[in-house]
Amino acid sequence: xxxxxxxxxxxxxxxxxxxxxxxxxxxxxxxxxxxxxxxxxxxxxxxxxxxxxxxxxxxxxxxxxxxxxxxxxxxxxxxxxxxxxxxxxxxxxxxxxxxxxxxxxxxxxxxxxxxxxxxxxxxxxxxxxxxxxxxxxxxxxxxxxxxxxxxxxxxxxxxxxxxxxxxxxxxxxxxxxxxxxxxxxxxxxxxxxxxxxxxxxxxxxxxxxxxxxxxxxxxxxxxxxxxxxxxxxxxxxxxxxxxxxxxxxxxxxxxxxxxxxxxxxxxxxx
Amino acid sequence: xxxxxxxxxxxxxxxxxxxxxxxxxxxxxxxxxxxxxxxxxxxxxxxxxxxxxxxxxxxxxxxxxxxxxxxxxxxxxxxxxxxxxxxxxxxxxxxxxxxxxxxxxxxxxxxxxxxxxxxxxxxxxxxxxxxxxxxxxxxxxxxxxxxxxxxxxxxxxxxxxxxxxxxxxxxxxxxxxxxxxxxxxxxxxxxxxxxxxxxxxxxxxxxxxxxxxxxxxxxxxxxxxxxxxxxxxxxxxxxxxxxxxxxxxxxxxxxxxxxxxxxxxxxxxxxxxxxxxxxxxxxxxxxxxx
Numbered sequence: 001x002x003x004x005x006x007x008x009x010x011x012x013x014x015x016x017x018x019x020x021x022x023x024x025x026x027x028x029x030x031x032x033x034x035x036x037x038x039x040x041x042x043x044x045x046x047x048x049x050x051x052x053x054x055x056x057x058x059x060x061x062x063x064x065x066x067x068x069x070x071x072x073x074x075x076x077x078x079x080x081x082x083x084x085x086x087x088x089x090x091x092x093x094x095x096x097x098x099x100x101x102x103x104x105x106x107x108x109x110x111x112x113x114x115x116x117x118x119x120x121x122x123x124x125x126x127x128x129x130x131x132x133x134x135x136x137x138x139x140x141x142x143x144x145x146x147x148x149x150x151x152x153x154x155x156x157x158x159x160x161x162x163x164x165x166x167x168x169x170x171x172x173x174x175x176x177x178x179x180x181x182x183x184x185x186x187x188x189x190x191x192x193x194x195x196x197x198x199x200x201x202x203x204x205x206x207x208x209x210x211x212x213x214x215x216x217x218x219x220x221x222x223x224x225x226x227x228x229x230x231x232x233x234x235x236x237x238x239x240x241x242x243x244x245x246x247x248x249x250x251x252x253x254x255x256x257x258x259x260x261x262x263x264x265x266x267x268x269x270x
Numbered sequence: 271x272x273x274x275x276x277x278x279x280x281x282x283x284x285x286x287x288x289x290x291x292x293x294x295x296x297x298x299x300x301x302x303x304x305x306x307x308x309x310x311x312x313x314x315x316x317x318x319x320x321x322x323x324x325x326x327x328x329x330x331x332x333x334x335x336x337x338x339x340x341x342x343x344x345x346x347x348x349x350x351x352x353x354x355x356x357x358x359x360x361x362x363x364x365x366x367x368x369x370x371x372x373x374x375x376x377x378x379x380x381x382x383x384x385x386x387x388x389x390x391x392x393x394x395x396x397x398x399x400x401x402x403x404x405x406x407x408x409x410x411x412x413x414x415x416x417x418x419x420x421x422x423x424x425x426x427x428x429x430x431x432x433x434x435x436x437x438x439x440x441x442x443x444x445x446x447x448x449x450x451x452x453x454x455x456x457x458x459x460x461x462x463x464x465x466x467x468x469x470x471x472x473x474x475x476x477x478x479x480x481x482x483x484x485x486x487x488x489x490x491x492x493x494x495x496x497x498x499x500x501x502x503x504x505x506x507x508x509x510x511x512x513x514x515x516x517x518x519x520x521x522x523x524x525x526x527x528x529x530x531x532x533x534x535x536x537x538x539x540x541x542x543x544x545x546x547x548x549x550x551x552x553x554x555x556x557x558x559x560x
Binding site for chain 1: 308406412415495499501515519524532
């Protein structure tokens, strides 16, 4: 396929030999495994450059905007959920919950397109894409944060409401502790475990969501590289990209587990 | 409370009560109507499209919305209304088949793991954990990259991501039901394993399975749109809402409705599925029974 339609049998054979595709499948796999654990993901079928040279900058770009989105998600999602929980069924709660429903139900890439249309094309406030100016990161990060922030807001609201129904909250109220102190010292700390779990799980899923958003905003990250590598059948890049994201998810899950220990003194690692 | 002589509610009575509880929230009623409309349009798509969704008229290229073309025409002069209608069929097909795969495969695995337990349970459920640990889109993309992009492979790939959720749900229901007295009684009476599973345990899984299926259908429709948006799902010229959004993005500056309208359609259907699923869960929850 790489050689083109009019390739001779010899050209094809030589390309196969160069890429190691003339070996039996199980040998190819063993070679792949042993190279991978040594940090060598092979060379791209297309560019003939080392896969690491492709992936390292792309991974950096993805981390940059996922990090920005993660910050937004926490900064917007948790306060929105707390506000909702302070006055259930108020108009504020309804606005937050409707936004949550839309965030969960709208195709994330389409939200990106709508934001791009409004803020880049209509209002002209922000660039529609582009990696090299700091404004370029705003729209992709906001898009990603909207969807995952919605999930965080919902779990924050649910777990706050649950904690607020406990007896010790009533005791605190009876002792005359102010509303604000009850919320932040008594309720939020106890409600934080499910919130942290959700954030940890969502960051993994966010790395998947970046694939769509990077395509919308032409962000030179891992997701967009992965999609074009699949369409071009550049297997080494696909393998390395999938592997890298999977490892990142594992590390994040481990970090989430470690954070439990700080939040809940009852959790001990043995 | 309406009861008959035995003090038990009749079947008809409990259906009426269930319906009243389900539609007590007007949003649930509205989402039910939206879903009925969606099902109708998807089922009869070939008969109700005003014009051919595949063949365009280049003279109508980028025709703005008008009486004849309420949503205008796309870059090949194809009627957007007809393409949206045809796209509903693809969305429903992918959603139903993908969720079906998850339900059948995941459900069977969950029931087997829960009923037999032991090493089999450990192996099956740890495998499910591994699948769940992957971001779903990455998993779908990995499967598509091996099988190649097409409608069938999209359904298969999306279906795989639903297997662990059904396996977990059904396993937990089976685990709680297995030790109940009536199951022990059935076993004492000599009922075989298949009979116990089908007649005594399966009925308890129905309610929660219906709720999970409604919400999964929404996720599957979003997944199909996303995959097709990336060019890894339904291939042109077959109309898919995701592909329409992708094509529309190229003309966002001048014809924004070309991508905004298909996205709105996806959102409305998925909102309806989510609201209806929430409504079903509340109505089926025995703890909230009045």
